Amino acid sequence: MSAVAGEVASGRVLMRGNExxxxxxxxxxxxxxxxxxxxxxxxxxxxxxxxxxxVGGIFLQAESEVSAINMVYGAAAAxxxxxxxxxxxxxxxxxxxxxxxxxxxxxxxIINVMRGGPGLGNIAPGQGDYxxxxxxxxxxxxxxxxxxxxxVQELYNLTRDAFDLADRYRTPTLVLADAVLGQMxxxxxxxxxxxxxxxxxxxxxxxxxxxxxxxxxxxxxYIVPEEQEQVCLRIQARxxxxxxxxxxxxxxxxxDAELVLVxxxxxxxxxxxxxxxxxxxxxxxxxxxxxxxFPYPEQALAxxxxxxxLILVVEMNLGQMVQDxxxxxxxxxxxxxxxxxxxxxxxxxxLVRAVEALxxxx
Amino acid sequence: xxxxxxxPDSLLxxxxxxxxxxxxxxxxxxxxxxxxxxHLRERVVGVCPVGCAVFAYDYFDCDMIEAAHGRAPAVxxxxxxxLPESIVFTYQGDGDLASIGAGEIMHxxxxxxxxxxxxxxxxxxxxxxGQMAPTTLLGQKTSTTPGGRNPQAAGYPVPVCEMxxxxxxxxxxxxxxxxxxxxxxQARRAIKRAFEVQVQGLGFSLVEIISTCPxxxxxxxxxxxxxxxxxxxPQYPLREFVEPRxxxx
Numbered sequence: 001m002s003a004v005a006g007e008v009a010s011g012r013v014l015m016r017g018n019e020x021x022x023x024x025x026x027x028x029x030x031x032x033x034x035x036x037x038x039x040x041x042x043x044x045x046x047x048x049x050x051x052x053x054x055v056g057g058i059f060l061q062a063e064s065e066v067s068a069i070n071m072v073y074g075a076a077a078a079x080x081x082x083x084x085x086x087x088x089x090x091x092x093x094x095x096x097x098x099x100x101x102x103x104x105x106x107x108x109x110i111i112n113v114m115r116g117g118p119g120l121g122n123i124a125p126g127q128g129d130y131x132x133x134x135x136x137x138x139x140x141x142x143x144x145x146x147x148x149x150x151x152v153q154e155l156y157n158l159t160r161d162a163f164d165l166a167d168r169y170r171t172p173t174l175v176l177a178d179a180v181l182g183q184m185x186x187x188x189x190x191x192x193x194x195x196x197x198x199x200x201x202x203x204x205x206x207x208x209x210x211x212x213x214x215x216x217x218x219x220x221x222y223i224v225p226e227e228q229e230q231v232c233l234r235i236q237a238r239x240x241x242x243x244x245x246x247x248x249x250x251x252x253x254x255x256d257a258e259l260v261l262v263x264x265x266x267x268x269x270x271x272x273x274x275x276x277x278x279x280x281x282x283x284x285x286x287x288x289x290x291x292x293x294f295p296y297p298e299q300a301l302a303x304x305x306x307x308x309x310l311i312l313v314v315e316m317n318l319g320q321m322v323q324d325x326x327x328x329x330x331x332x333x334x335x336x337x338x339x340x341x342x343x344x345x346x347x348x349x350x351l352v353r354a355v356e357a358l359x360x361x362x
Numbered sequence: 363x364x365x366x367x368x369x370p371d372s373l374l375x376x377x378x379x380x381x382x383x384x385x386x387x388x389x390x391x392x393x394x395x396x397x398x399x400x401h402l403r404e405r406v407v408g409v410c411p412v413g414c415a416v417f418a419y420d421y422f423d424c425d426m427i428e429a430a431h432g433r434a435p436a437v438x439x440x441x442x443x444x445l446p447e448s449i450v451f452t453y454q455g456d457g458d459l460a461s462i463g464a465g466e467i468m469h470x471x472x473x474x475x476x477x478x479x480x481x482x483x484x485x486x487x488x489x490x491x492g493q494m495a496p497t498t499l500l501g502q503k504t505s506t507t508p509g510g511r512n513p514q515a516a517g518y519p520v521p522v523c524e525m526x527x528x529x530x531x532x533x534x535x536x537x538x539x540x541x542x543x544x545x546x547x548q549a550r551r552a553i554k555r556a557f558e559v560q561v562q563g564l565g566f567s568l569v570e571i572i573s574t575c576p577x578x579x580x581x582x583x584x585x586x587x588x589x590x591x592x593x594x595x596p597q598y599p600l601r602e603f604v605e606p607r608x609x610x611x
Contacts, residue, residue, distance in 0.1 A: 031444075032443065034440065058443045060439070060443060062436065062469075063466070063469035066436070066465075066466075067433070067439075067469065068436075070430065070433040070437050070466070071436050071437070071439050071443070073429070073433075073436075074409075074427070074438060074440020074442075074443075075440040075441065075443065075444045076440075077427050077437070077440070077441060078441045078444045078445050080444045097430065100430050207425035207426065208425065208445060209404050209406065209407060209424070209425055209448050210403065210406075210424050210425050211404040215423055215424055215425055215426065217420075217425075217426050217428070218426075219419060219426075220428065221416060
């Protein structure tokens with residue numbers, strides 16, 4: 001569907017995931033996008049190339065992923081809401097810039113429509129970038145906030161929310177999607193009015209020209225180690241505040257669940273289908289779906305692991321989030337893992353078989 | 363008594379970290395003088411490189427951004443696109459601009475990005491200890507070409523102005539030097555011209571400034587000026603490569 005930005009901003013529409021991301025950015029008041037072509041996220045820049053100029057925004061196809069993220073750095077330094085989007089290999093190229101954005105305490109939104117890897121991999125859906133997304137990604141002592149949508153509706157909602165979080169915590173914020181989510185079409189609703197960019201305050205720290213005020217400096221260089229340490233501590237305190245205020249998760253059938261599936265994004269959708277089959281067969285299975293991957297909803301998972309008898313983590317990789325889950329569960333119940341990788345999406349049937357095999361082994 | 367010479371308003375009264383005899387101080391001053399003269403200080407956003415000029419954000423009294431190595435033209439693009447009324451300049455050394463940032467400068471120029479680039483060419487990596495730069499001369503000794511730059515192993519010097527002037531995007535490209543009072547006067551004129559091109563919205567402007575590095579060249583400041591004129595200027599001739607079409611002769 002080739003929605004027109006101004007017209008779709010209300011009501012219920014059928015939309016492609018990547019286009020929902022782009023519309024989410026527009027409705028968040030974002031008026032600049034810098035990106036580089038890479039599959040499977042190309043509908044994001046295509047959509048914004050059509051619709052940003054209509055609203056007086058900036059769309060620029062950069063010469064490289066590296067340049068795109070540094071253009072983001074410049075626009076963020078100027079105090080504007082700004083976004084870039086890419087897919088796994090392109091996100092690797094952006095990591096230098098993301099580290100500088102984190103170090104300079106600049107807000108921005110980065111979309112990763114993950115594909116199979118490592119290396120050039122393929123254009124099929126993957127979740128192999130979990131470690132890169134939640135553990136920092138680039139050099140130095142930092143994280144980015146990470147949101148993990150599982151539907152077209154959430155691609156739209158969480159892209160909007162990502163701008164608010166980025167501004168609140170002065171940090172680059174990632175939306176971690178995958179090729180299934182980016183390419184699929186679903187009905188979705190525009191329940192919130194769009195943000196008028198003119199209503200967004202220009203931050204006092206922004207480099208907009210020192211008119212009637214002292215100069216501003218945007219920088220991540222602190223040559224005295226103790227000063228750099230203070231900056232890292234300040235940034236760390238924001239993560240801790242985000243952990244208190246802004247972790248999100250969703251549960252399905254957790255009230256009576258003995259076996260809890262833990263998954264995000266496309267994996268969680270496969271889990272949902274498998275769970276319905278398993279529950280129809282009388283098995284008390286539930287789903288815990290983290291929506292923020294950093295900060296992780298640790299307290300909720302820890303409490304749940306005290307009640308569950310078994311946890312099965314399902315990922316489209318060979319075991320990344322499961323390491324965080326084991327750390328959080330801390331032995332309160334057994335944690336098992338099921339993963340497919342390289343761009344392969346597990347089927348609900350194979351998850352059902354995996355759960356049945358686990359139960360036979362108990 | 364009339365005061366006839368003073369520090370420009372756009373340059374702060376700070377002790378600079380540059381080595382004795384370094385020409386960065388001259389170039390900083392020229393840029394600050396022109397910003398004052400054109401009354402641009404409150405519109406300027408400067409972007410600093412990685413290299414010897416990494417602390418320049420402290421010295422200029424205008425909004426400043428520190429960029430990653432070589433990325434200043436991309437950062438400047440981001441600023442200028444969202445703040446079209448601002449005056450955006452980058453300040454970059456030869457390693458920053460012509461080596462690790464070769465892609466960024468090429469495409470900023472090709473797009474005709476309305477920014478002004480000051481390219482400081484002293485044919486060596488100063489900050490990191492005197493390694494070969496893309497503009498190091500053939501035969502020139504550096505810490506990574508101890509026997510002199512040999513083209514069989516290390517290739518040839520990169521002529522930035524000559525390369526960029528083949529593009530349609532640039533509105534003004536000039537190469538100047540700061541190794542003598544006469545050259546300094548010419549350099550100031552080119553710097554002013556480059557800013558004016560941006561103020562008038564004519565396109566991309568770049569001034570390459572042949573500079574010295576007495577510390578890493580192992581010379582006195584005066585010897586370094588003489589060496590630059592004798593050896594660098596034949597390789598990097600001083601002239602205007604691209605002039606704004608509106609005022610072209």
